[in-house]
Amino acid sequence: MNKKVVIIGGGASGIMAAITAAREGCKVTILEHKDRVGKKILMTGNGKCNLTNSSDITGKYYGNDVKRIYKIVNSYPASQTIDFFKGIGLYTKEKRDGGMYPVSEQATSVLDALRTECRHLGINILTDCDVTRVIPENGIIEYTEYIRAVSDTQNNTGKNKKSGKVKVADIICKENGKIKYDSLVIAAGSKAAPVSGSDGSGYRLAKELGHTVIEPLPALVQLKCEGDYFKSIAGVRAQAEISLLIDNECMAKQEGELQLTEYGISGIPVFQFSRIAARAIYEKRKCFAEINFMTYMSEKQTKEFINDCKQLEYKTIEELLGGLVHKKIAVLVCKIMNLKTDTHVAELSKKIIAECINMLQHFKVKVTEANSFDNAQVCSGGIPLSEIDDTMQSKIHSGIYFAGEILDCDGICGGYNLQWAWSTGAIAGKGASRQ
Numbered sequence: 001m002n003k004k005v006v007i008i009g010g011g012a013s014g015i016m017a018a019i020t021a022a023r024e025g026c027k028v029t030i031l032e033h034k035d036r037v038g039k040k041i042l043m044t045g046n047g048k049c050n051l052t053n054s055s056d057i058t059g060k061y062y063g064n065d066v067k068r069i070y071k072i073v074n075s076y077p078a079s080q081t082i083d084f085f086k087g088i089g090l091y092t093k094e095k096r097d098g099g100m101y102p103v104s105e106q107a108t109s110v111l112d113a114l115r116t117e118c119r120h121l122g123i124n125i126l127t128d129c130d131v132t133r134v135i136p137e138n139g140i141i142e143y144t145e146y147i148r149a150v151s152d153t154q155n156n157t158g159k160n161k162k163s164g165k166v167k168v169a170d171i172i173c174k175e176n177g178k179i180k181y182d183s184l185v186i187a188a189g190s191k192a193a194p195v196s197g198s199d200g201s202g203y204r205l206a207k208e209l210g211h212t213v214i215e216p217l218p219a220l221v222q223l224k225c226e227g228d229y230f231k232s233i234a235g236v237r238a239q240a241e242i243s244l245l246i247d248n249e250c251m252a253k254q255e256g257e258l259q260l261t262e263y264g265i266s267g268i269p270v271f272q273f274s275r276i277a278a279r280a281i282y283e284k285r286k287c288f289a290e291i292n293f294m295t296y297m298s299e300k301q302t303k304e305f306i307n308d309c310k311q312l313e314y315k316t317i318e319e320l321l322g323g324l325v326h327k328k329i330a331v332l333v334c335k336i337m338n339l340k341t342d343t344h345v346a347e348l349s350k351k352i353i354a355e356c357i358n359m360l361q362h363f364k365v366k367v368t369e370a371n372s373f374d375n376a377q378v379c380s381g382g383i384p385l386s387e388i389d390d391t392m393q394s395k396i397h398s399g400i401y402f403a404g405e406i407l408d409c410d411g412i413c414g415g416y417n418l419q420w421a422w423s424t425g426a427i428a429g430k431g432a433s434r435q
């Protein structure tokens with residue numbers, strides 16, 4: 001008899017686990033509480049899906065056991081992901097820094113390829129099924145099925161025609177169901193981007209099974225900062241180097257395009273260290289970001305510039321600083337320094353000018369909190385890897401596996417998070433089929 005493998009969650013890791021188990025000859029069912037699978041995949045890479053990264057993974061992941069993360073990813077690396085997608089007819093290309101995308105640059109191509117493969121392998125996909133409980137003793141899952149109304153246009157029987165108001169997405173009733181499994185893969189995601197279905201319910205299921213969950217916090221997210229002035233510089237994009245200071249110690253440095261928003265800082269360099277900031281704030285530690293808006297000027301060149309400033313004494317201070325950084329930043333620095341923007345350089349001492357330049361190179365802002373889970377791409381925290389074995393099987397309940405973001409691992413931007421989902425999904429799917 002074919003082994004029954006049930007997967008909770010039709011995201012990247014769940015679909016990968018399903019395909020792997022089905023290829024091993026199992027009868028596979030995916031339970032997904034949204035009305036379709038793979039919603040988060042469609043959101044990735046700005047709709048282009050940065051599906052993996054072919055560079056060395058050292059330093060690209062965070063978690064409490066980074067060595068274990070490397071071991072897991074190296075056992076199903078990017079090259080295998082690229083081959084897997086090629087095998088299902090989806091070709092990839094490198095865009096930059098090892099970041100791999102579908103050649104179509106459309107996330108829909110990735111999801112279409114995965115769904116077609118599921119169909120080809122006879123994988124049963126039950127959408128609108130919210131898993132509420134796992135009973136490991138009996139190998140049973142309880143779920144609530146949402147029954148949705150059918151729109152007039154789709155309804156051949158004409159049942160809903162009378163009201164004319166029923167929308168396709170309306171849930172008209174809920175039914176409780178049970179399903180039996182031989183092996184189970186919990187691939188229910190995290191709390192990041194709950195609109196995609198990743199609403200944290202996987203953590204609850206894991207806790208009910210006796211697992212620990214390291215407090216999930218938003219990661220790859222914008223940071224909120226103190227300062228009324230942010231409204232005046234919102235929308236500015238600047239090439240900058242940003243240092244993250246936790247309790248006055250520099251914990252990370254990133255260079256790239258910084259985006260200033262009404263409430264704080266954003267952009268890839270901020271995303272990359274946001275998980276460190278979020279956790280430090282959670283631990284009530286002091287968190288600051290120090291911005292260098294003038295990365296193009298060395299220390300020596302800065303000194304020369306300040307010394308030679310008198311040659312530009314016919315300029316106003318706003319005009320002088322405006323030649324170095326975005327005008328809105330120049331105006332802001334004048335304001336903080338209590339200088340009228342139309343003050344001429346001739347009227348200012350070298351010391352004051354040096355202080356203005358110093359502020360542009362060491363602009364310190366207090367980080368107060370990370371933006372919400374709604375805006376986060378991933379979560380830090382989750383189920384500790386110490387609670388699962390090398391096949392992704394729970395050390396508490398045999399026959400139950402975990403895959404994807406629900407585990408304590410988060411990667412930086414660049415395709416590393418989807419790679420974690422593919423790697424863990426493939427390993428868990430194989431384990432579940434053989435258990």
Ligand SMILES: Cc1cc2nc3c(=O)[nH]c(=O)nc-3n(C[C@H](O)[C@H](O)[C@H](O)COP(=O)(O)OP(=O)(O)OC[C@H]3O[C@@H](n4cnc5c(N)ncnc54)[C@H](O)[C@@H]3O)c2cc1C
Binds near residue numbers: 037046416
């Ligand atoms: C805007 C955005 C852009 C991103 N861009 C990239 C990128 O370019 N490259 C990259 O590598 N990563 C990117 N990521 C991160 C990446 O998408 C995730 O790390 C990855 O998709 C996680 O896969 P997963 O299968 O673990 O979880 P998910 O994709 O979250 O899947 C979990 C699934 O489980 C379902 N589910 C949850 N609870 C239940 C339940 N109780 N019952 C039934 N179903 C349930 C959910 O509806 C969901 O479909 C991005 C994320 C976001 C939000």
